[in-house]
Amino acid sequence: MNSNQLKIFYAVAQKKSFTLAARELFLTQPAVTIQIKKLERDCETKLFDRVGKKIFLTESGKILYAYAEKILTLLAQAEEALIDVKGLKSGKLTISASATVGSYYLPKIFEVFGKQYPDIEIQMNLTNSHQVVKDILAFKSDLGFAGELHRYEGLVIIPFLEEELVLIVPPNHPFAHGEGVSLRDLAGQPFITREVGSATRELVEEKVERKGISLKVVMDLASNEAIKKAVGHGLGISISSRYVVQKEVDQGLLRMVPFAKEKITRKFSIIYHEDKYLSSTIRAFLNVASKLSFHFWR
Numbered sequence: 001m002n003s004n005q006l007k008i009f010y011a012v013a014q015k016k017s018f019t020l021a022a023r024e025l026f027l028t029q030p031a032v033t034i035q036i037k038k039l040e041r042d043c044e045t046k047l048f049d050r051v052g053k054k055i056f057l058t059e060s061g062k063i064l065y066a067y068a069e070k071i072l073t074l075l076a077q078a079e080e081a082l083i084d085v086k087g088l089k090s091g092k093l094t095i096s097a098s099a100t101v102g103s104y105y106l107p108k109i110f111e112v113f114g115k116q117y118p119d120i121e122i123q124m125n126l127t128n129s130h131q132v133v134k135d136i137l138a139f140k141s142d143l144g145f146a147g148e149l150h151r152y153e154g155l156v157i158i159p160f161l162e163e164e165l166v167l168i169v170p171p172n173h174p175f176a177h178g179e180g181v182s183l184r185d186l187a188g189q190p191f192i193t194r195e196v197g198s199a200t201r202e203l204v205e206e207k208v209e210r211k212g213i214s215l216k217v218v219m220d221l222a223s224n225e226a227i228k229k230a231v232g233h234g235l236g237i238s239i240s241s242r243y244v245v246q247k248e249v250d251q252g253l254l255r256m257v258p259f260a261k262e263k264i265t266r267k268f269s270i271i272y273h274e275d276k277y278l279s280s281t282i283r284a285f286l287n288v289a290s291k292l293s294f295h296f297w298r
Contacts, residue, residue, distance in 0.1 A: 102145065
């Protein structure tokens with residue numbers, strides 16, 4: 001058994017496909033098949049069951065998969081540690097971020113970081129907070145930016161920033177010219193929300209449920225941009241970050257309505273796996289992010 005065979009086995013197990021694993025590893029399918037057969041022969045056990053075109057891990061395969069994940073993670077961290085010795089001249093940083101923080105807050109951080117470390121490549125996966133946590137726990141990303149987390153087994157959680165949520169409505173909506181609204185005013189209004197898994201959606205649902213309010217949800221959308229356009233076209237109202245909608249408000253495309261009786265805020269966290277090796281690249285990025293977190297409240 002060698003590290004190359006483990007990488008191939010791990011890719012096949014993740015993709016549940018020899019073809020997709022070969023594509024990801026830039027190999028031919030026959031080459032992947034040969035390596036898996038060699039690995040099964042070396043281990044003297046069957047690692048995959050093949051049922052038609054589908055493949056499944058055997059019990060032996062499941063055991064090896066758990067160890068392969070740990071071994072490959074340690075190998076990657078060993079490579080990072082060796083690169084560290086050379087300093088921040090080159091490298092790669094992978095980040096998973098929820099849609100809001102990834103689209104509106106991280107670009108500024110990338111800009112500042114990029115000027116200081118121009119040869120560091122950054123790869124970002126834009127998703128929702130639930131998937132960010134999964135990516136970090138699976139070592140798919142070095143750092144995660146997600147909605148507020150307090151405790152989570154296996155994660156180190158660092159407070160990042162706090163933002164105010166406001167009601168957004170079309171310019172001609174009855175709420176547009178008022179001084180403020182309450183959550184109870186939203187009952188019966190066509191409401192547009194984020195998709196399941198979004199931290200914004202969970203916070204709004206928690207707030208209204210606590211007050212016994214039922215929202216009339218007419219659609220859920222997977223991005224802030226889609227929600228802003230839908231609200232601007234009069235398809236409903238929504239709740240969003242003040243920072244996220246400021247541009248459209250300044251352009252007169254949307255109206256921002258504060259909540260009169262209570263200020264609704266949400267917090268973001270930076271997360272990484274507790275067993276993650278914090279390379280110089282990661283530490284440098286965390287330093288830039290912490291210094292810039294106050295910038296968004298100016």
